[in-house]
Amino acid sequence: MGNSPSPVWHPFTQHGLGEPIPLIDRAEGARLYDREGNSWIDAISSWWVTTHGHAHPRIMAAIRAQSEKLDQLIFAGWTHEPAERLAAELVRITPNPLTRVFFSDSGSTSVEVALKMALGYFANIGEERHRILVLEHSYHGDTIGAMSVGERGVFNRPYQPLLFNVGTIPFPQEGQEQQTLDALEAACAEKPAAFIVEPLILGAGGMLIYPAWVLAEMRAICARHGVLFIADEVMTGWGRTGTMFACDQAGIIPDIMCLSKGLTGGAIPLAVTLCIEPIFAAHLSEDRARLFYHSSSYTANPIACAAANANLEIWRDEPVQQRIDTLADAQGAHLAMLTHDPRVANARRIGTITAVDIVAPDGGYLSGLAPRLAAFYRERGALIRPLGNSVYLMPPYCTTAADLAHLWHVIKESLDRL
């Protein structure tokens, strides 16, 4: 633990509370180590990015090799082999209608790109559509556009004057799915440009799960009304929900798909926004005014692309799906032992992700429960970061049975001690 003064301003951290900030020296598999030899099980995959485990040898080797050849290249009007290979492979592993790949560097930017693609499409085909529909409790990132399409709350209150208006569709609560579908149908009739959703599970909104048939129905409604369907698979992609992409479980194909986090196995920042050919075609012209005006300095950074190519090779060559199935089953077995515990509610799982809500009279994000729990877990060798009163586990696929058992043990212990 470092307690000397540091100039670092950490994200989503209240420095005024003076909580210790562990200094991590190295990581391997599902474990983080400090210099004193303490270790923690990374139960949230270092904020949902680490899929196969930390420092996967193949990804590390790819980064090393690429760094010897080409470190960075302007991507406007120039290209390189790692990006070409990655784009071709992404088009190959996603459904056929997704034909174009636009690179950026984070989940938030992939969402900004998706929104700009949708608006650019309608502007270029001369249709007056610019409103965006969103699902209640969504999270799509922390840049202004991404915040605009996400849940409003204490997280973004000071910035609200900058956020644009959207149409909010109620979350499909169990038993009330038809209300969501009716609201979406009504909102789509007003000719919005796009509907953006986190497929099957809303992550930062509290690990809220909804069924695949609702996702399929929502997609069908958008298709009927010519509303572009944006699937934000930034968190759900790369096996988290049990399948490569969450959309696979609903048998749907979005018009635009955002990927990041596990795209490089979680080793280095990179994002892509895939889209259907008509969106690209609408920008295709001899008129420079119609080009897609978006870039960031590190668009398609070669080292990041090499890491992503190694990730795809791991998916191809290693039993990743088998690891996911094993982890998902083990998660399910542990969860089942808590399902009827009166101290928790809404025990839920999708694929490798599990969550329970702690029944506490003073629930809510600012209740102080989440940081107290996080500290409790941290002191017991686990990096678990509750969302309000929801305690969830989203560990890397290499997590051992013993490590998973320890995570559930400390969760039970925290319930006993509350």
Ligand SMILES: *Cc1c(COP(=O)(O)O)cnc(C)c1O
């Ligand atoms: C994390 C996340 C984002 C934002 O990704 P960053 O890389 O943190 O910008 C966007 N959408 C979803 C669904 C996410 O979980």
